Amino acid sequence: MRLPLALYRCTTNGHEFKEPIVAGGYGILQMWSSTPGRTAIEEAATDPVFDEVLEILRTIPEYAALDDGRRLEAFDAVFGVSCDPDPDGMPYRLNAHPCCPQCGSCKTKFVCIIEPPEYVEAAIPYATHREWFSMTRAERRERLRVALQEHLHPSWPSV
Numbered sequence: 001m002r003l004p005l006a007l008y009r010c011t012t013n014g015h016e017f018k019e020p021i022v023a024g025g026y027g028i029l030q031m032w033s034s035t036p037g038r039t040a041i042e043e044a045a046t047d048p049v050f051d052e053v054l055e056i057l058r059t060i061p062e063y064a065a066l067d068d069g070r071r072l073e074a075f076d077a078v079f080g081v082s083c084d085p086d087p088d089g090m091p092y093r094l095n096a097h098p099c100c101p102q103c104g105s106c107k108t109k110f111v112c113i114i115e116p117p118e119y120v121e122a123a124i125p126y127a128t129h130r131e132w133f134s135m136t137r138a139e140r141r142e143r144l145r146v147a148l149q150e151h152l153h154p155s156w157p158s159v
């Protein structure tokens, strides 16, 4: 696919770098892992796992107790545990930024779409859920519960 490039800045060391962005249609989301350059597409509008994760999260009291804004943050933070990791074994994350290809820092920020537009030919994989589909409902809920604890309480001992 032919994708526009966006400029990102590494806030740790000031590096600037370009990455392709999936300027999606409705329900098309782009995920990034902590491996520089690894990205995947999540078709939220048609992927039943997207709805399933939300439905399971609603059964977890700590999620249900959050306000709307924090629920959105929590969903973005944990959805990746339903996806198979990148080829290097690192999890993908929704609403993340790409990590810096020069120093590896994941403290980066979106600067702008490159103007005049620059395009790159890139084959971005779709997120898959092979491992998720091999799990029972209880295992899926437990995985989400642990990820939610780690998001809400970063020092929480996860069993």
Ligand SMILES: [Zn+2]
Residues within 6 Å of the ligand: 010, 012, 013, 014, 015, 100, 101, 102, 103, 104, 105
């Ligand atoms: Zn950097």
